[in-house]
Amino acid sequence: MSRYNARTVEPKWQKAWEDADTFRAVRKDNRDKYYVLEMFPYPSGRIHIGHVRNYTMGDVIARYKSSCGFSVLHPMGWDAFGMPAENAAMASGGHPKDWTYDNIAVMREQMKPLGLSIDWSREFATCDPDYYGQQQALFLDMLAANLIYRKEATVNWDPVDMTVLANEQVIDGKGWRSGADVERRDLTQWFFKISDMAEELLDAIDGLDNWPAKVKLMQANWIGKSRGLRMAFNLTETIADFDNIEVYTTRPDTLAGASFIAIAPEHPLARALAEQDTKLADFAIDVRKGGTTEEALETAEKLGYDTGLTVKHPLYDGQTLPVWVANFVLMDYGTGAIFGCPAHDQRDLDFARKYDLTVIDTFVAIDDDTRVESTAFVPPKTDTVKWINQPAGVDVATGQEAIDATIEWAETQGIGTGETQFRLRDWGLSRQRYWGCPIPVVHCEDCGIVPEKKENLPVELPDDVNFDIPGNPLDRHPTWRDTPCPACGKAAKRETDTMDTFVDSSWYFARFTSPDAEDPTNADDAAYWMNVDQYIGGVEHAILHLLYSRFFARAMHLTGHLPASAIEPFNALFTQGMVTHAIYQTRDGAGRPVYHLPEDVDEAAKTLRATGEPIEVIPSAKMSKSKKNVVDPVDIIDQYGADTARWFVLSDSPPERDVEWTAAGADAAWKFLGRVWRLATDLPEGSDTDPALERATAQAIHEVTQGIETFGFNKSVAKLHEFANTIQKSDAGPGAKRQAIKTLAQLMSPMTPHLAEEIWSHLGGEGLIANASWPKADEALLVEDTVTLPIQVNGKRRSELTVPKDTPKEELEKQALADNAVMRALNGAAPKKLIIVPGRIINVVV
RNA sequence: GCGGUCGUGGCGGAAUUGGUAGACGCGCAGCGUUGAGGUCGCUGUGAGGUAACACUCGUGGGGGUUCGAGUCCCCCCGACCGCACCA
Numbered sequence: 027m028s029r030y031n032a033r034t035v036e037p038k039w040q041k042a043w044e045d046a047d048t049f050r051a052v053r054k055d056n057r058d059k060y061y062v063l064e065m066f067p068y069p070s071g072r073i074h075i076g077h078v079r080n081y082t083m084g085d086v087i088a089r090y091k092s093s094c095g096f097s098v099l100h101p102m103g104w105d106a107f108g109m110p111a112e113n114a115a116m117a118s119g120g121h122p123k124d125w126t127y128d129n130i131a132v133m134r135e136q137m138k139p140l141g142l143s144i145d146w147s148r149e150f151a152t153c154d155p156d157y158y159g160q161q162q163a164l165f166l167d168m169l170a171a172n173l174i175y176r177k178e179a180t181v182n183w184d185p186v187d188m189t190v191l192a193n194e195q196v197i198d199g200k201g202w203r204s205g206a207d208v209e210r211r212d213l214t215q216w217f218f219k220i221s222d223m224a225e226e227l228l229d230a231i232d233g234l235d236n237w238p239a240k241v242k243l244m245q246a247n248w249i250g251k252s253r254g255l256r257m258a259f260n261l262t263e264t265i266a267d268f269d270n271i272e273v274y275t276t277r278p279d280t281l282a283g284a285s286f287i288a289i290a291p292e293h294p295l296a297r298a299l300a301e302q303d304t305k306l307a308d309f310a311i312d313v314r315k316g317g318t319t320e321e322a323l324e325t326a327e328k329l330g331y332d333t334g335l336t337v338k339h340p341l342y343d344g345q346t347l348p349v350w351v352a353n354f355v356l357m358d359y360g361t362g363a364i365f366g367c368p369a370h371d372q373r374d375l376d377f378a379r380k381y382d383l384t385v386i387d388t389f390v391a392i393d394d395d396t397r398v399e400s401t402a403f404v405p406p407k408t409d410t411v412k413w414i415n416q417p418a419g420v421d422v423a424t425g426q427e428a429i430d431a432t433i434e435w436a437e438t439q440g441i442g443t444g445e446t447q448f449r450l451r452d453w454g455l456s457r458q459r460y461w462g463c464p465i466p467v468v469h470c471e472d473c474g475i476v477p478e479k480k481e482n483l484p485v486e487l488p489d490d491v492n493f494d495i496p497g498n499p500l501d502r503h504p505t506w507r508d509t510p511c512p513a514c515g516k517a518a519k520r521e522t523d524t525m526d527t528f529v530d531s532s533w534y535f536a537r538f539t540s541p542d543a544e545d546p547t548n549a550d551d552a553a554y555w556m557n558v559d560q561y562i563g564g565v566e567h568a569i570l571h572l573l574y575s576r577f578f579a580r581a582m583h584l585t586g587h588l589p590a591s592a593i594e595p596f597n598a599l600f601t602q603g604m605v606t607h608a609i610y611q612t613r614d615g616a617g618r619p620v621y622h623l624p625e626d627v628d629e630a631a632k633t634l635r636a637t638g639e640p641i642e643v644i645p646s647a648k649m650s651k652s653k654k655n656v657v658d659p660v661d662i663i664d665q666y667g668a669d670t671a672r673w674f675v676l677s678d679s680p681p682e683r684d685v686e687w688t689a690a691g692a693d694a695a696w697k698f699l700g701r702v703w704r705l706a707t708d709l710p711e712g713s714d715t716d717p718a719l720e721r722a723t724a725q726a727i728h729e730v731t732q733g734i735e736t737f738g739f740n741k742s743v744a745k746l747h748e749f750a751n752t753i754q755k756s757d758a759g760p761g762a763k764r765q766a767i768k769t770l771a772q773l774m775s776p777m778t779p780h781l782a783e784e785i786w787s788h789l790g791g792e793g794l795i796a797n798a799s800w801p802k803a804d805e806a807l808l809v810e811d812t813v814t815l816p817i818q819v820n821g822k823r824r825s826e827l828t829v830p831k832d833t834p835k836e837e838l839e840k841q842a843l844a845d846n847a848v849m850r851a852l853n854g855a856a857p858k859k860l861i862i863v864p865g866r867i868i869n870v871v872v
Numbered sequence: 873g874c875g876g877u878c879g880u881g882g883c884g885g886a887a888u889u890g891g892u893a894g895a896c897g898c899g900c901a902g903c904g905u906u907g908a909g910g911u912c913g914c915u916g917u918g919a920g921g922u923a924a925c926a927c928u929c930g931u932g933g934g935g936g937u938u939c940g941a942g943u944c945c946c947c948c949c950g951a952c953c954g955c956a957c958c959a
Contacts, residue, residue, distance in 0.1 A: 068959050108959060181957075192957040240876060244954075247875050320955050324873040373873080457957065527959070565953060568876080604952090648952085678884045678897070684952085686884065690898055693910075698897085701912090744886075744896035816892040821940040823892045861939050867891045871939050
């Protein structure tokens with residue numbers, strides 16, 4: 027009996043597939059296609075085990091669909107622009123381009139031994155001038171189609187390094203390198219008009235049948251459609267040309283509880299006042315230190331500045347409300363001004379308590395008149411509450427009814443109008459950085475902003491740049507900016523902003539359908555291959571990447587680059603979980619954790635091997651180099667082979683959940699594959715058959731197939747274990763076993779393709795297993811003729827009954843009541859109730 | 873802070889979607905094989921209880937709906953993901 031040697035077997039079959047060009051995606055117009063795509067990786071330098079899990083799942087689908095007869099497209103590329111390359115250049119002096127392409131080369135070589143069924147001939151990186159040149163062409167078409175415009179937007183500004191910072195470069199409100207307090211600065215930037223499509227993007231979510239409900243919900247919440255009231259509060263005196271303040275509120279029903287007006291520090295009125303009031307000007311600057319993230323704004327301490335102005339209360343003649351400038355009011359949303367109703371909004375309440383403003387209840391719970399003290403009363407809009415004070419005159423109603431009534435009342439009174447707002451903002455695509463796709467426009471003194479001519483694309487990044495000083499090297503390049511104006515030919519300057527890397531990843535799936543086309547896409551290829559039938563990636567992309575891609579597909583359709591059928595580019599989405607690993611730590615003298623590599627730890631004794639010191643084990647933690655709990659796929663493949671790694675990442679955890687990598691689990695996977703190989707060897711030919719094995723085979727085919735179809739790979743793996751156990755324990759003859767094992771190999775082939783090929787060829791299978799058709803279950807063998815029904819007494823299982831499948835209800839009743847456990851429970855009495863669900867369960871209530 | 877998800881034996885997890893909780897695997901124990909083993913095979917394994925049954929408890933905690941709840945509803949606790957310039 028030969029021992030299975032992955033180290034020689036795996037490269038052998040990888041070469042066989044390559045020689046036969048097995049995985050080349052070929053457009054066959056008479057055949058159905060299937061497009062499987064995993065979110066492409068950022069070339070960080072090494073693949074990690076999360077990549078292995080992601081690509082293995084995609085590979086299972088790709089190989090399975092291929093053996094079902096589909097023409098499969100399964101490509102791979104690189105999301106290659108972005109900050110880490112510039113950071114590396116700053117840290118060690120290299121060039122982002124070299125760093126990126128070197129990393130890609132390393133990662134490609136690490137990925138190939140996994141035996142993925144990828145059509146590598148379609149590979150590209152988003153930093154290839156060919157790719158980003160096509161992206162520039164898309165930009166120009168979208169600009170012409172009025173899908174892109176310029177406006178001012180706020181960025182994080184590091185006043186010491188004199189550069190724009192990404193949110194992740196702002197740590198506790200300070201610049202990551204300089205440590206200076208981050209300021210906010212307005213720059214004129216390019217924007218995609220995604221908000222014009224807010225309604226459409228929201229409505230179309232309903233049609234995404236094969237997307238996870240949670241992702242659809244998150245997208246809908248992100249788009250954030252709300253109906254509210256826009257109304258003006260008249261100032262008691264006109265100041266700097268303002269005679270009122272417009273507010274937008276989604277809770278107009280709380281108008282009677284208004285006790286102050288708050289405006290954003292960037293509100294035009296606040297700015298006008300700040301010109302005269304240096305304290306307010308200082309306040310506005312002070313309050314905007316720290317980052318621009320929504321999280322930073324919302325968790326910051328609520329601060330306000332009393333302008334001394336007042337507005338007239340729209341409901342009560344003679345009453346006025348004070349006007350404050352407040353840091354928690356955002357200029358981006360609504361009108362940049364709100365009325366504060368402390369009784370029914372926690373932020374407003376915190377603010378009111380801090381600055382001693384009044385709190386006026388407008389409604390209370392139906393059965394509890396308690397007034398608001400330190401916790402705002404904010405029931406769901408669907409709850410019915412009792413109104414103490416309501417301009418529209420309702421007294422008991424749900425929040426939503428009161429909102430609708432108030433809007434109607436306000437409209438008839440002429441003090442406001444109902445308005446639908448979206449939370450979704452336009453997508454700012456400008457980045458003040460080098461390593462991105464240059465925005466192909468030219469600034470001309472005479473003509474203004476002029477699009478570059480398409481024949482001059484790609485506008486390539488210059489190579490001769492350095493990163494010695496912070497800031498954008500394109501800005502300070504001696505010649506790169508100089509170019510003739512595409513309109514008048516006079517000397518002009520190029521735009522130095524580059525594109526957000528989300529742009530790169532918003533259409534790569536379309537480019538894969540025709541990676542060498544001379545336009546962004548080829549109409550025939552796009553029509554054939556789009557949409558992506560199965561998209562697989564992490565939940566962290568649930569909102570931005572997927573929403574931007576949905577927008578882009580629509581924009582590409584409007585500019586003639588995608589067919590109308592492709593405006594929702596991903597037919598099915600699957601979000602997979604992380605691969606985690608335990609952290610092993612001890613404590614230093616100061617109680618800080620000291621991390622240890624798994625190989626330095628005695629897992630069973632929970633001690634450090636070298637010193638015997640006890641360790642703390644933190645299970646299921648995200649892998650992180652600094653915590654020394656990273657598993658390198660390259661090591662795993664060296665030790666066990668790719669099939670073991672693939673089998674492990676599909677086992678145990680459902681794919682959408684996190685899976686914990688353990689050495690014991692990897693070992694178990696390796697042992698199982700060895701056992702399957704031993705089953706397949708030393709089996710003579712034979713023409714015998716075995717009905718029990720045939721039935722088990724039919725069941726395995728049925729359940730494994732269902733597992734793959736529903737992304738229940740862990741269930742398929744469990745079923746394959748059972749099937750292998752059944753074959754092993756069967757006393758059938760060699761012919762029947764050979765037949766069962768050939769099917770076992772086929773069922774395992776999407777998961778462990780190398781072992782499957784080896785067994786297939788060993789047992790005389792025809793050609794490559796990768797080209798064999800997926801086995802079909804004999805339906806007749808799947809039908810069971812008897813069922814075992816549990817018998818419950820008061821909902822607890824007490825016994826069971828095995829009967830022919832179509833036993834009538836009366837007979838079930840009779841047999842159940844004759845059951846020993848039931849008779850014991852009844853103790854001579856008649857049952858109170860008898861519930862019989864045919865084929866399911868019998869429940870006797872006593 | 874806002875939005876979203878998850879919580880089941882010693883461990884990873886299953887449960888046909890309201891119908892036998894713990895499939896499958898790891899670990900552990902016993903037996904056999906090997907007798908060099910990071911080998912292989914068989915059997916057992918939620919907790920309590922019993923000679924063995926019976927029985928009792930049990931799906932993060934508390935309450936509810938139901939003949940029946942891991943699954944549905946409410947409250948609480950904990951972990952994780954996203955929050956628009958990380959990718």
